Amino acid sequence: AQKVTQAQTEISVVEKEDVTLDCVYETRDTTYYLFWYKQPPSGELVFLIRRNSFDEQNEISGRYSWNFQKSTSSFNFTITASQVVDSAVYFCALSELENNDMRFGAGTRLTVKP
């Protein structure tokens, strides 16, 4: 069965610092999909990005960037010049071709202080 590990339970940074959230996954499938979600204090999870196992290109979207490395089974998320509005719980998730229900990591709570 697939598994997702987010070893960082909580991270606290000061505004404008860069921060990286780690995600390590396990799967036996060769075709799989990785996701990041953001859960702000309001509670509703918001989809941020999806990556398939055949596409290892890094992605940048504004202050957000994602580093996918199959060699280390990692899909890390970096926020550049963090802002208070980035404060949230961030979840990494994995979906396999064989079993396409999604498995989530435990989440990382990011607090950005002014």
Place this chain on the structure above:
Amino acid sequence: DVKVTQSSRYLVKRTGEKVFLECVQDMDHENMFWYRQDPGLGLRLIYFSYDVKMKEKGDIPEGYSVSREKKERFSLILESASTNQTSMYLCASSRTRGLPYNEQFFGPGTRLTVL
């Protein structure tokens, strides 16, 4: 925009009560999911459904059942609520069965307290 709504944001029930959590999505999605979220454990899948009247057990189905009589509605039922079912419950939907790259869209969650 996809909208997933849940019947209550906060709910307080007593041990032994039967509890219904309702979820409705308005984008004609085939797949619907129920998770519970607990600190340090992330989201754990309780049940999911790929079609009307279909249901599949997730990782922690014990103590729960589900009902999907209409495509847009997916209900989670706690037959006899217990204190260890105090949690945040999240409903989600996604487009089509067999497409694991589909992201899931989530409702705002129901924080259930069982006394």
